[in-house]
Amino acid sequence: MPTSFHQSVIDEFRANEGKVGGPFEGGDLLLLTTTGARSGLSRTTPLGYVRHGGSLLIVGSNLGGPRHPGWYHNLLARPVVRVEVGTRSFEALAVPAEGDRREELFAHVVRAVPGYGDYQAGAGRVLPVVVLERAEPEGWEGPGEVRTLADKLLEVHTWLRGQLRQVRAEADAHFAARAAHQGPGAPAAPGLGLQIRQRCLAFCQALEFHHASEDGHLFPGIVRHHPHLTDVFARLDDEHRTIARVQGDLAALLAGVVIADPRRFHAELDDMSARLNAHLDYEEEALLPLLADVPWPPEVPKG
Structure with missing residues (x-):
């Protein structure tokens, strides 16, 4: 279950078209809903994000803690997630970046939000950078209007x-x-x-x-x-x-x-x-x- 603080952020986000106050005020915030790797239950977490082209980037910083956050383990087990940004809600495929691409994307994140660099310095682990992509296959348009x-x-x-x-x-x-x-x-x-x-x-x-x-x-x-x-x-x-x-x-x-x-x-x-x-x-x-x-x-x- 979300903490009471997280739940209050989620409620405020949904009541105000994605806008929240407090420590998140003025920042780019999304709601990420994953499916529990073991429980199978939906879990929603408010997270900061950075845009990169047509994708959204989220970082498993866990506030610089020594372990990856629970939502990261969930998306490794069940990669299709639900994302809420502003008034939009959509399914996305969550793909952790690897190797040189991870380094490039993390540098992009730090340029936008320098605090992630501080988290990385104190975490004692490589912070995962997750790319939220379209869940549909390339070129997906569907078979047309669905009436039957x-x-x-x-x-x-x-x-x-x-x-x-x-x-x-x-x-x-x-x-x-x-x-x-x-x-x-x-x-x-x-x-x-x-x-x-x-x-x-x-x-x-x-x-x-x-x-x-x-x-x-x-x-x-x-x-x-x-x-x-x-x-x-x-x-x-x-x-x-x-x-x-x-x-x-x-x-x-x-x-x-x-x-x-x-x-x-x-x-x-x-x-x-x-x-x-x-x-x-x-x-x-x-x-x-x-x-x-x-x-x-x-x-x-x-x-």
């Missing part, structure tokens, strides 16, 4: 395909860079970065939620009205279990901050891509015609 349940299903499928395509493109670029580091005297090959880890973990969590929603709500509702499609749903159910196994293997490789066994990760990612795309194609062929006349969002009964 068929449109909604296609929107989710398009998002999943785009997210997986972006993870694979980043992983392929990484392995191309590794190939350039082969041979005697070559520098050490780069490790799989947090950018790949965070985006892949976000994809896995979104896919798990989507399939759980289908299994728990969508599919049973359709079966009740179309019992002749029992074989179709038996196949979809089997594919869900197979994809869940591959997803579990990917999640296990993402359990640490450093991705375990990069080559196996690449192979599992290729397997996921082939299986998921084939599954989504079949599901769309079988279900979209059935859902084309079901309004979205659902109509609320009157009275």
